[in-house]
Amino acid sequence: MSNNSDSKKKNKKQSETTLEMVPIFIMGKKHDVPATLTIQKAFEYAGYQLVRGCGCRGGICGACGTVYRFPDSYRIEVGLACQTVVKPNMYISQIPFFPANKAVYDIEELEPTGSTVWALYPEIFKCVGCGTCTRSCPMDIDVMEYISRAIRGDIAGAAELSFDCVMCGLCTVRCPSEEVQYNIGILTRRLYGRHIAKRAKHLEDAVENVKQKKFDKGVKKLKKMDIDKLKEIYSARETEPQFGPEEWEPENKDYLITE
Ligand code: SF4
Ligand code: SF4
């Protein structure tokens, strides 16, 4: 146990001599960490175990909202810990959970109108249009604009504009009017998905095909393949273009159910 920890310390020391190190402050305590690390990896390098505030590590789950500041600046800056590389003298603190207002509702019973959003989140009208939310968003979403659309009752517009939201909460943390933009955004997307978007006929067909076991033959064939072959056909697969025609079909129809 002690040998193992001695050798870990030795390895850490050796790597520190070859890497450029920068000082950062994690919750007020100074640590020297490699300059190439993200904030998330720097926390772990400094010995912290991330139990909350860490999920996908790839900028998708929104769990790692973080605030930081530099000593020569009054500005509080924000970012995702898994996407933001450390800089010298960052003062860092994570926000693994923010006690945001979250309305409870049954989406089946709601009308896809502005009145629904206004009733569940009346504070939406407190928005002063400062744009801090937009400047804080690590996904480069025009947050203020989707809030404006929700205020105007444009459910489809708010849903579309908030689509890339990862629910990190950094807009809410900075909002002077205490809006919970991301919960308003997801409400509009749920309203759109449940009540406005056209039902996808091909999805119903695909579910029916699954029920009738029409994919079983293809799945059996795939299960017999070795891992390298699977990787090869996965990499070479045709993917449906994002804005392709309704009737798009792949050139290779081996796995296509046509009847
Ligand atoms: S930060 Fe808050 S008050 Fe400012 S524009 Fe965004 S929602 Fe409105
Ligand atoms: S809209 Fe808000 S919660 Fe969503 S990704 Fe941007 S900052 Fe995060």
Ligand code: FES
């Ligand atoms: S850990 Fe998921 S976005 Fe950072």
